[in-house]
Amino acid sequence: xRLLKLTLLSTLLLLTACLESRQIEDLxxxxxxxxxxxxxxxxxxSLVIFQFESQSQEIAKxxxxxxHTFKGAxxxxxxxxxxxxxxxxxxxxxxxxxxxxxxxxPYIDMISRDPNTPDTLYLAISDKKAKDIINLQYxxxxxxxxxxxxxxxxxxxxxESLFPKTTLVSFTRILNDVGIDPVLPVFSFDSExxxxxxxxxxxxxxxxxxxxIPIENKTMINLINNxxxxxxxEFTIPAEPFKNKIKHRNLDSEKLYVSFMILxxxxxxxxxxxxxxxxxxxxxxxxxxxxxxxxxxxxxxETLHLIEKEIEKRLQQRYKRLLTxxxxxxxDPLGFGTEYRKVYRKGELTDKxxxxxxxxxxxxxxxxxxxxxxxxxx
Amino acid sequence: xxxxxxxxxxxxIRASYIFFIMATVQLGVGILGGPAYVFQxxxxxxxxxxxxxxxxxxxxxxxxxxxxKQYKNADIxxxxxxxxxxxxxxxxxxIYIAYFMLSIISVLLTxxxxxxxxxxxxxxxxxxxxxxxxxxxxxxxxxLRATVGTCVIFFFLTQGVLLFLYDPIQRIEWDHxxxxxxxxxxxLLKGAQKSTYTLLGFEFILLIYPFIDNKKHIKLPxxxxxxxxxxxxxxxxxxxxxYFSLKRVTVVEWPFLxxxxxxxxxxxxxxxxxxxxxxMMVVLPTCVLLTWMISQGLxxxxxxxxxxxxxxxxIILLLIVSFLKYDYIILKVTDYVAKIGFWLIFVYPFILLPxxxxxxxxxxxxx
Numbered sequence: 001x002r003l004l005k006l007t008l009l010s011t012l013l014l015l016t017a018c019l020e021s022r023q024i025e026d027l028x029x030x031x032x033x034x035x036x037x038x039x040x041x042x043x044x045x046s047l048v049i050f051q052f053e054s055q056s057q058e059i060a061k062x063x064x065x066x067x068h069t070f071k072g073a074x075x076x077x078x079x080x081x082x083x084x085x086x087x088x089x090x091x092x093x094x095x096x097x098x099x100x101x102x103x104x105x106p107y108i109d110m111i112s113r114d115p116n117t118p119d120t121l122y123l124a125i126s127d128k129k130a131k132d133i134i135n136l137q138y139x140x141x142x143x144x145x146x147x148x149x150x151x152x153x154x155x156x157x158x159x160e161s162l163f164p165k166t167t168l169v170s171f172t173r174i175l176n177d178v179g180i181d182p183v184l185p186v187f188s189f190d191s192e193x194x195x196x197x198x199x200x201x202x203x204x205x206x207x208x209x210x211x212x213i214p215i216e217n218k219t220m221i222n223l224i225n226n227x228x229x230x231x232x233x234e235f236t237i238p239a240e241p242f243k244n245k246i247k248h249r250n251l252d253s254e255k256l257y258v259s260f261m262i263l264x265x266x267x268x269x270x271x272x273x274x275x276x277x278x279x280x281x282x283x284x285x286x287x288x289x290x291x292x293x294x295x296x297x298x299x300x301x302e303t304l305h306l307i308e309k310e311i312e313k314r315l316q317q318r319y320k321r322l323l324t325x326x327x328x329x330x331x332d333p334l335g336f337g338t339e340y341r342k343v344y345r346k347g348e349l350t351d352k353x354x355x356x357x358x359x360x361x362x363x364x365x366x367x368x369x370x371x372x373x374x375x376x377x378x
Numbered sequence: 379x380x381x382x383x384x385x386x387x388x389x390x391i392r393a394s395y396i397f398f399i400m401a402t403v404q405l406g407v408g409i410l411g412g413p414a415y416v417f418q419x420x421x422x423x424x425x426x427x428x429x430x431x432x433x434x435x436x437x438x439x440x441x442x443x444x445x446x447k448q449y450k451n452a453d454i455x456x457x458x459x460x461x462x463x464x465x466x467x468x469x470x471x472x473i474y475i476a477y478f479m480l481s482i483i484s485v486l487l488t489x490x491x492x493x494x495x496x497x498x499x500x501x502x503x504x505x506x507x508x509x510x511x512x513x514x515x516x517x518x519x520x521x522l523r524a525t526v527g528t529c530v531i532f533f534f535l536t537q538g539v540l541l542f543l544y545d546p547i548q549r550i551e552w553d554h555x556x557x558x559x560x561x562x563x564x565x566l567l568k569g570a571q572k573s574t575y576t577l578l579g580f581e582f583i584l585l586i587y588p589f590i591d592n593k594k595h596i597k598l599p600x601x602x603x604x605x606x607x608x609x610x611x612x613x614x615x616x617x618x619x620x621y622f623s624l625k626r627v628t629v630v631e632w633p634f635l636x637x638x639x640x641x642x643x644x645x646x647x648x649x650x651x652x653x654x655x656x657x658m659m660v661v662l663p664t665c666v667l668l669t670w671m672i673s674q675g676l677x678x679x680x681x682x683x684x685x686x687x688x689x690x691x692x693i694i695l696l697l698i699v700s701f702l703k704y705d706y707i708i709l710k711v712t713d714y715v716a717k718i719g720f721w722l723i724f725v726y727p728f729i730l731l732p733x734x735x736x737x738x739x740x741x742x743x744x745x
Contacts (some may be wrong), residue, residue: 012512018505019498089647115496118648119639169549169621169640176623177554342556348421 025052028061028083032146034094034130035070035107042066043099043107045073046134048146051083060144062135070110087117091150093168094130094187095123100202100209105175108207112172119169122153125202125209127188133196136189145196152198153185158230162222164198164215175207178351179337183221186212203331206351211329213322219262220318223283224334228265232290235260237310239294245303248295256294258307260287263372269339272364277357279336280364281319287311289374298378304371312367319365327359336361381456382449383588390591393599395526399586399667400603402529403579405610406664407488410632410657412576413615415716417627420561420569422554424615427569431577432608434570434724439580439600441727445734446587454584455678457730461737468679475675477718479691481578482668484711486510486699489661491708492632496654504700510662511692511699517666518673518688522589525670529663536659540610542649543617546637550620574724575716576611579664580604581723585671669695 028049038044046064053059063085065077078085093111095104104123111117126133136145143151157165164185174182186200200212201221219233239246239256265285272278289298289307296303326332337354416424449457454474459467489510490503517528561569583600590596618633630636635657641649673687682690702708 009512012509015505015509018501020500115639115650118642119636120642167640172626173551173621173623176625177551178624338553342553345557345560 022084022086026084027052028063028078028081028085030085030087030090031060031144032092032094032134032149033070033090034096034126034134035099036096036130037099037102038066042068043070043073044131045070045077046131047074047077047085048134048144049081049083049085051081060146062145064131070107087114090117090121092146092153093121093123094126094133094149096126096128096130097186097202097209100125100184100204103207104204104209105207108168108172108175111168117168120167122150123166123168123171123184124149124153124164124198125184125186126196127186127199133187133189136196149187149196152187152196156185156198156218157222159226159228162226162228163201163218175204177338178349179332179339179341179354180335181205181331181333183333184209185215203326203329203333205329205331210331211325213325217318217322220322221333223262223265223285224267224269224281226267228262228285231262231265233260233262233287234258235311235314237307237314241306241310242294242296242303245296245300245306246294247297250294256292256310258289258293258311259291260371261290262286263288269334269336271339271343274340274343277340277361278364279339279361280366282366283315284368285370287369287371289371298374304374308369308371311369315367315369316365319363323363327361330355330358332358336363381460382451383453383456385451385589389522390589391523391526391586393590393592393595395530395599396583396586396590396596397599397603397606398530398533399526399582400580400600401606402533402660402663403582403667404577404604404607406485406579406661407492407657408576408578409611409614410488410492410634412573413611413618414627414630414633415572415575416569416615417619419572420565421624422556422619423558423561423566424569424573424619425555425612426559427566428573428577428608428612428615430566431570431573432604432612435577435580435604435608436601438724438727439583439604441731442581442583443597445727445731446584448734448738451588453586453588453678454581455675457734461730461733471675471679473722475672475679477715477722478668478672478675479694480711481715481719482665482672482695483698483702484708484715485661485664485668486695487702487708487711489657490699491705492635492654492657496635497651502700503703504696507696507699510658510665511696513662514665514669515688515692518669519685522586522670525666528666532659532663536656539653539656539660542638542641542653543613545641546617546621549640550617552620554619554624555616571720571724572716573611574720575712577604577608578715578719578723579667582667582671585674 028051030047030049032048034046036044044064044066046062049061049063050059051061061081063077063080065073067073067076074085095107134145153164157163163183166184171182174180182204184202184204185198186202187196188199189196198215200215201218202209203211203213219231222228235258237256237258239254242256263286265283267281267283270280270282272280298304337358340354341349413424416427420427445457446452455471458470461467462470486507490506493506494501494503517524614634617637618627621637622630622633627633635650635653638650638653643649646652669688669691672691673684676682676687677684
């Protein structure tokens with residue numbers, strides 16, 4: 001009886017054969033995907049794949065496919081390779097700008113529906129055809145282009161959850177939250193064989209690309225939405241107030257160029273008056289002076305205070321300029337609406353309601369910048 | 379059939395094990411998607427509803443204990459026979475058994491669907507079902523002590539999964555919880571009702587009570603067990619509200635599982651696959667306990683041999699599990715379980731209590 005039971009039970013081991021097996025040698029592991037618009041509502045995807053072949057030296061390869069859906073395009077791309085394409089380790093999704101202008105929702109839907117695609121992949125927009133970036137063969141890149149793009153995004157946000165590190169998780173969350181709009185890094189490259197780099201921050205209104213601002217503003221966005229640590233920032237302040245403090249002029253310029261490391265910062269948005277739509281940006285930052293192109297007497301307390309004040313002014317100007325542009329496009333990447341939603345108690349704040357209110361908001365600034373160190377020298 | 383059970387001394391269990399039973403029977407597949415249903419009703423205040431539900435469960439348990447205390451060593455089936463007579467008592471007992479059957483079906487179906495969606499889309503549910511049900515039969519046919527032992531072991535084996543939540547917790551957007559206390563109290567109650575599916579299972583106390591060795595000490599481990607599973611449910615609700623956008627919580631079918639997708643460790647790129655597999659260890663004790671409840675019910679109400687009942691139930695389960703595949707049917711079954719469970723487990727004891735007390739009074743007067 002016992003033997004019979006054991007035999008019966010051990011037959012269960014045979015069931016392991018029922019599982020579909022996928023051997024790594026047969027797989028083309030997709031690591032980056034570029035998506036372009038193609039004719040009659042189709043999309044064209046260019047895939048950077050890893051293939052583990054013993055004979056070949058090149059393990060990365062690019063294949064392209066067309067279809068109405070991602071899966072269709074993938075099947076189509078599979079005709080180009082003898083490896084079974086698999087999306088399990090896709091790291092970067094690159095969308096053509098034209099596609100992003102039409103709205104990214106359909107493409108986001110597919111990647112968030114498929115349990116196979118990782119949620120930690122990065123999203124980015126390509127200035128020109130994504131296909132061109134993916135197909136780029138550049139001497140200076142030692143790794144393949146998929147890993148390169150991933151690395152660029154990773155390196156430029158030295159902290160978790162900072163822009164331009166836009167993962168699928170954070171993108172879908174911001175996309176669907178009322179009162180904040182997502183931003184995506186925009187890659188572009190010179191047509192004469194240049195290297196692709198992040199040049200702009202793409203502004204999205206819901207899921208549609210509507211405008212872009214230079215990448216230099218990334219810290220401005222990060223300052224408000226995150227606590228920064230160890231981030232460089234450069235300022236151009238007028239030289240006029242420092243007339244008496246300058247020991248020796250190096251550049252004959254009316255401007256003073258300084259760069260800092262943000263040691264620690266904390267920024268947030270506060271609703272002052274919800275009826276009048278008054279907001280205030282509070283920002284506290286501790287800076288370390290890294291570079292200054294004129295010789296100032298930094299041992300003097302007053303000079304440092306003067307620099308701090310000028311920086312606060314400069315920051316205000318920058319935010320004002322950004323906000324004017326944001327209001328013009330009616331996008332809210334800084335998330336004023338999130339704060340408004342928190343105090344809004346007349347039912348649920350909808351996207352439409354907030355968009356109607358957003359251009360009329362007033363913003364005050366409350367900055368507190370402190371320079372606490374200035375390196376090895378005065 | 380006797381109202382009171384005579385339990386052999388070597389078949390009893392210590393009261394402290396109730397903690398593990400409560401912690402495993404309540405947490406099954408419900409936690410994977412359950413909090414999202416609460417969210418549908420009360421939005422960001424879902425956590426408040428879960429707290430209300432927990433308090434309600436505590437109250438409910440107190441009443442259950444009170445009912446059980448009126449008898450020497452009875453379970454819910456015996457009590458029904460005593461109060462409503464042979465036929466009606468058996469009918470209500472059968473309703474309980476049917477409900478337990480329905481809940482184990484919903485648990486198994488949901489888990490098999492999760493495996494199909496996350497891991498092996500083409501694998502037939504029959505095969506995974508066969509493997510899990512074999513394990514269930516193996517543990518339940520070992521008797522109550524083996525059943526409870528399974529719970530204890532798997533309780534300790536699965537707690538590690540919670541550590542992986544460190545990543546979703548870091549990504550929580552606390553803004554999502556504001557404005558708080560927005561919905562009216564009625565809605566909060568409605569939300570609490572929606573959380574029943576996740577928190578059901580504590581009715582196990584109605585069946586295991588006669589088997590407890592030291593009945594005096596039963597209350598503390600029970601309450602602690604319920605508290606533990608409520609805290610886990612609460613944590614999962616907080617995580618999914620903060621992690622997903624308010625619009626998306628309701629769109630994702632198993633938000634708790636999807637939250638694991640963002641975890642990545644240097645030696646394992648994707649943790650969600652591992653979590654799905656580990657979740658079998660969470661589902662298994664739930665199924666084992668439910669199967670024990672069904673077979674014990676069949677044994678008590680219809681006087682079927684315990685072993686035969688286990689075999690019979692598992693064959694029926696296997697058949698049902700391999701034929702029901704459609705997502706909407708699974709959702710419907712789950713919905714029914716939640717609805718029936720609410721009335722049968724949450725509300726019914728409040729009706730039963732006065733009847734039991736009345737009967738006792740009449741009996742006392744007669745004497």
